[in-house]
Amino acid sequence: MPPLPGAWTRCQTRPDETATPSSPRSSRVTSPARVIGGVDPDDTSDPAATRAAIEAAQFVVSLEQRLTDVAASADVVLPVAPVADKAGTFVTREGRPRPFEAVFANPGSLPDLRILVGIADELAALGQGTALGFRTVHEVRAEMEAMGPWDGVRPALKLGKEPKRPKPKAGALALSTREAAARPRLPAGR
Template sequence: ATVPGALTAAAEVAASTGARLAWVPRRAGDRGAIEAGCLPTLLPGGRPVADAAARVDVATAWGVDALPETEGRDADGIVAALAAGELGGLVVAGVDPDDTADPAATRAAVAAAGFVVAFDIRRTEVTDAADVVFPVAPTSEKSGTFVNWEGRVRSWEAALHQPSSLPDLRALSGIAEELARLGQGAPLGFRTVDEVRAEMGQLGPWDGERAGLDTPSHVPREGNSTSEGAYRLSTWKQLLDNGSMQDGDKYLKATARTPVALVTREVYDAHGPTVTLTGDRGSITLPAEIADDLVDGVVWVPASSVGNGVLADLASPGTTVTISGAEGTHG
């Protein structure tokens, strides 16, 4: 999903063959976030902001006259607005800059923010830069709801009861109430998970037309390699990698797969068992392995198993990198 054109190409294949396309997200909360309206184009229940009837539904539930027609900002838009001085404050919840589209730009945006509030369960680069840090409760100490890839709701209750634990919801509600006292916005209207579930149940899912799939330009099928020695970068995260949730558990991390670059047999024969990949953000060196089912003109590396990760140290997925032979140590 992070490679430009990949979703469009999959949709075209589904349409041409009569198949149906399903999205199975990697993270457990992704589908639920969409249903909650966390995308800039959506309102709660998956209602599109652009739909007047959808806005009326939510405005009625919230007891306001109307909702704005303007879409919100996505992550890249927030970063750009902070850099331009259009936003003064920032609330960050469990975001690692190295996981964003442009890690350097994200770090600059956090530094440019006039006031930063961080929600996290561990010390991170963002908590170090924040003005206020809320040590929020982990999943085991709070209630909530997941939505699986089929759209089925799966609620859970706290497994461990810790009186001092602070759920994210309580912190967000408190921030909204304080801002309302200063004349900015309004209170959320709820402080507990049960109250949120009741409101979502009353509002219900959107029964109108869902937003369709955009068809942006994508990488041409012919000629994945743009020039001699240049290859399209493919990547995704491994289950065990350099994620901060594994910090301190050296025995678990020791079971992670050894990071390798997957290449075609032709590339392996040309450059040998150790290769250096170079992109617009730097270079990484890894042992190479042959992947017989890899498309010509493509190289795959794990997203967050070496250094600061592919996005910070190499390039964005779908862009081109060069490959050269390397000698000596790797990683």
């Protein structure tokens, strides 16, 4: 998908105007606004419910690097820095933090954190929330450390069906995993 050239919007009404059925968000919608960063509905436990929540929101802000399904349905898309241009922390499925540092220094590239802090600060100034309480990646990491790992119930991993293995054609080469290659195929003693 093509990268996003800059912030863009598909919202046709201002917050003080009444939405019409032809506008992206109908006035019948009562779900709160959503800020969504780098989430693919298909990666969630219930993709249909995730898509429904996005569509039901009064206003959607998407933080993305490319035009995705979420960005296409958002009212405002704010382009964020690619991983190489920002420091951060990934959290594995086991809950282990994996910090990384910025590889490149691109002053025109806005990290997600800077955008989220800016949104939170503006909302706090309007009396619609509170500031996040941190401004740097190191402060976020310290907050994550203080909170500790997730201690709640984890959903069971649902494995799909075993994929069908293709049958190689006569004379064709087949690739193998290290595990399969390590198993001897010759009879013992040869």
